Every structure is written in structure tokens, then in C-alpha cells.
Amino acid sequence: EAQVTQNPRYLITVTGKKLTVTCSQNMNHEYMSWYRQDPGLGLRQIYYSMNVEVTDKGDVPEGYKVSRKEKRNFPLILESPSPNQTSLYFCASGEGVNQETQYFGPGTRLLVL
Amino acid sequence: KQEVTQIPAALSVPEGENLVLNCSFTDSAIYNLQWFRQDPGKGLTSLLLIQSSQREQTSGRLNASLDKSSGRSTLYIAASQPGDSATYLCAPKRTGNMLTFGGGTRLMVKP
Numbered sequence: 001e002a003q004v005t006q007n008p009r010y011l012i013t014v015t016g017k018k019l020t021v022t023c024s025q026n027m028n029h030e031y032m033s034w035y036r037q038d039p040g041l042g043l044r045q046i047y048y049s050m051n052v053e054v055t056d057k058g059d060v061p062e063g064y065k066v067s068r069k070e071k072r073n074f075p076l077i078l079e080s081p082s083p084n085q086t087s088l089y090f091c092a093s094g095e096g097v098n099q100e101t102q103y104f105g106p107g108t109r110l111l112v113l
Numbered sequence: 114k115q116e117v118t119q120i121p122a123a124l125s126v127p128e129g130e131n132l133v134l135n136c137s138f139t140d141s142a143i144y145n146l147q148w149f150r151q152d153p154g155k156g157l158t159s160l161l162l163i164q165s166s167q168r169e170q171t172s173g174r175l176n177a178s179l180d181k182s183s184g185r186s187t188l189y190i191a192a193s194q195p196g197d198s199a200t201y202l203c204a205p206k207r208t209g210n211m212l213t214f215g216g217g218t219r220l221m222v223k224p
Contacts (some may be wrong), residue, residue: 004156033212035214040216042202042214042215042216042217043157043202043204043212043214044214045211045212045213048211058211059211059213090156090157092157101147101159101162102147102159102212103159104149104156104157104158105156106155106156107154107155107156
């Protein structure tokens, strides 16, 4: 089944404790992206990657890192999480010349205390 | 910077009604516009994608239109059903392969 998977689905952590949210897709898509969703602010793009070893900042990259060492994986790294990073995170991958259609993972709900 | 507004923010209708959801965006230099559906606690599901050169796109009971020059898109849902209850998001895609999402329209279809 074609899908985007994220792990963990739920995470509670404390300020400053480094964490990684994994994202994997099995559709051989070149494009992958991370978003965060907050009440009243909607979905905002954090980082995206056009291909292996190619990443770019989205609208809200501060406090986040990403890497794209393999085509199928695009982990999101929070080196020193803060409470304002409490959010619902979505990973997505896209197909087509201009990534015409994007497929989203189920989301990771993060609480930073 | 692209700004996307969706009206109404919430909508409650009886089953069977035809609906129009509106999306407006400030930067008309877009590649395409995508409509998504989000169910509570779930990820996003792509419904329709309209290329910047297209005016309309249809899938089943859904029809999306795009007026790029005026920065508007509408999603028309025919004969609404309770299973259509969800939040609907529009997202125009601009340069840099970046999607900008609207705040969504939360739809409730009552049996």
C-alpha cells in the first residue's frame, strides 16, 4: 500500500531534550516536506526536500533541522525543543514534475513541557 | 508573502444540500491549487488539484474552480452527505514548491 508513515504518533517530552520524528514514504517520491499545524495558524511549511541531499527552508524553519540521506526518509530533528514547538506535525511526499499531488502522513502530536 | 483565506470558517447544513466553499489568495503567481480534506485526528487527503492553466476540475460530487487572476477558488459539493463532514483546506502552490494553506472550512452535514 502506498503510504507516508510517521513515528512516533504521539510524543511528550521536556524542554531541551533532543528528539527526532521519522518520516518514510514507499512511493519513490523525490519531493518530501514537513508541516506543523496549530490552532488559529493553520498548516505551515517547516522544511522541504526536492531530492536526496537537497533541502530548503519553508515558512517556519527556526528550531528545526532535517536531513535527506535516502530518498524514502526525511527525519525532522528538534535539537533543543521548546514549549512553542508543541504542535501537530505532518510529513508529506509529492509526485510529478511539480509535485502535483502531495500525500500526507497521519501526523505526530508533540507536547513539549 | 502568500496569504490564503477560506470562507466560511464553519458550516453546518442538513444532508442533501449543495455547498460552496470559498478560498481566496493574495499572490496569483501560482503553479496549481489543491483542495484537501482533513478528518479529526487524521492527516490530509488530497481531493482535487487544479493546474494554473485550468478553470475547473471534477471528481464525483466535487467540483473545484479556479480564477487565478482574481485569486479565487471554490469547491462545490453536490448533494452533501454526513460522510462529507470534515475540515476542507485549500492550498495554492507558489514558487519554491511551497504550499500555503488556508485556515480551512469546518463542515458538518447533519442527517
